[in-house]
Amino acid sequence: MHPDLTPHHADCLLFDWDGTLVDSQYANYRAMAAVLATEGVRLEQEWFDARTGLSSGEMIRTLIRERALELSRPVGHLVADRDEMFLKEAHAVRPHREVLQVVEAMHGRVPMAVASGGARRVIEETLRHQPFSGHFDTLVTRDDVDRGKPAPDIFLRAAELLAVRPARCTVYEDSDEGIEAARSAGMTVIDVRPHTRTRPRSGA
CATH class of the missing domain: 1.10.150 (DNA polymerase; domain 1)
Known part of the structure; x- marks a missing residue:
């Protein structure tokens, strides 16, 4: 696990989905x-x-x-x-290796959740193809709250389900909206972008 991605003093970890856990x-x-x-x-x-x-x-x-x-x-x-x-x-979506290492290292040590602005059905279908498919305690999506990111609702709902105070949660994110949402929720946030950026694909 990269030192910059190591959580400190967290009672739970919340992971964004697209761009954070998976390279989608x-x-x-x-x-x-x-x-x-x-x-x-x-x-x-x-x-x-x-x-x-x-x-x-x-x-x-x-x-x-x-x-x-x-x-x-x-x-x-x-x-x-x-x-x-x-x-x-x-089925072809792959995890970000650097974030996968965090999930594998922390599995069983603290509760973890996927907290995403994506659709539940899409995430559940993609999650079952991932090596960490059984590592999360709960999943919160845009379908479960009134407001998506940058509102804090998704992260606050995940903390509630894990019975952890927001101030004790660490969020992994890859977008400005997600980082704003985590900070609005009063949570620690780790920006994964320096470790997950991929080169642009030709023809895009």
């Missing part, structure tokens, strides 16, 4: 870009990468506001199609 960025981008293309919208990967802390629905709504778009289908339908496209690649 490109698969997520391809699924979102494909769905928006059916609406005649071109999604640049740079735009997508800058907003990875948002849920799919919030990302589409942000795009609509920024570009004054009028889409033919409701946001919920687009998100459902995006999820279906992503699930076709779920």
Whole structure:
């Protein structure tokens, strides 16, 4: 485990999913870009990468506001199609090795949860393909709270389920929105990006 990723004085660990536990960025981008293309919208990967802390629905709504778009289908339908496209690649999603080492080292020592702005069904399906599939005590998703990140609701709900005070939780995150959410929850946060960044893929 890298020293910068080692938790200190934590009674529980909360892990974001996409980009933190798993390297799903490109698969997520391809699924979102494909769905928006059916609406005649071109999604640049740079735009997508800058907003990875948002849920799919919030990302589409942000795009609509920024570009004054009028889409033919409701946001919920687009998100459902995006999820279906992503699930076709779920088996190929791999963990971030550096964060995997943290999960394996701390398993059985402190309670751990996945706390993500993603959809429960998508995470559960992808999680079952991961080497740490049995390592977490609970899963909290965007489906379980009223507000997604950068609101603190997801992390606070996870702490509640683990019966740990927020101040005693350490969060692992890879987005500005997630870091803001963790800090708003009064939790310690570790930014994994210096250890998980991958080189851009050609053709993206």
